[in-house]
Amino acid sequence: MATIGLFGGTFNPIHAGHIKTVLEVKSNFRLDTVYLIPASQPPHKTDREIATAADRVAMLEIAVSRLAGLEVSETEINRSGLSYSVETVDEFNRQFPGTSEMFFILGLDAFLEIHTWKTYLHLFKRVSFIVMTRPGSGSRVLPPGHETLQAFLDARISDGYVFESSTGCFRHPALQPVRLFETTPVDISSTKIRQRIMNGQPFKHLLPEGVFDYIIKKGLYR
DSSP: OOOOEEEOOTTTOHHHHHHHHHHHHHHHTOOEEEEEEOSOOOOOOTTTOOOOOOHHHEEEEEETTTTEEEEEEOTTTTTTOOOHHHHHHHHHHOOTTTTTTEEEEEEEHTTGGGGSSTTHHHHHHHHHHEEOTTTTTTSSOTTHHHHHHHHHHHIOOOTTTEHHHTTTEEESSOOOOOEEOOOOHHHHHHHHHHHHHTOEEEEOSOOOHHHHHHHHOOOOOO
């Protein structure tokens, strides 16, 4: 049975950092497929510079076209209204009933806001988590983000989560596991790319192959 990852975001635009990070996660956890899921109308975003859903999907398709095991899902694009993660997870569970394990991939900063998400506690019953952390905040024994994540889980989710240092995983007797993964730092963001475009600065080197040409052709972010 397959193992899959769900990696959501606005992807406005998709950049080289997204691709590098998701490939690291895919390799480390031996995922068969990672689905990049662009949000249709992110509930926490008010940025007026968000490109259309069609353009963001097109850029994602270009970015993953030559990368085995990465796919673009329009699950949230095709669903009307705001994009809620719990609905996305339920949809993937319906689409892939034989999946051996499904992972919801997100950064530590986003995870620490998960208690503000719609019916967030249901997510911990339905999907495993891979929480990406940055180097430099851990110790020789414990990984970066361990103490912060433990405190958050105890306060907001359940004090039944126990950390296994051998696997870098928080486990719970009734809820899904939460795994920590230290990623290679990448100093790229979609915001910086949009700013560079508006300021007339070079930005091609920050994008996957082909995405630069698409942005230029469509005149995006100007």
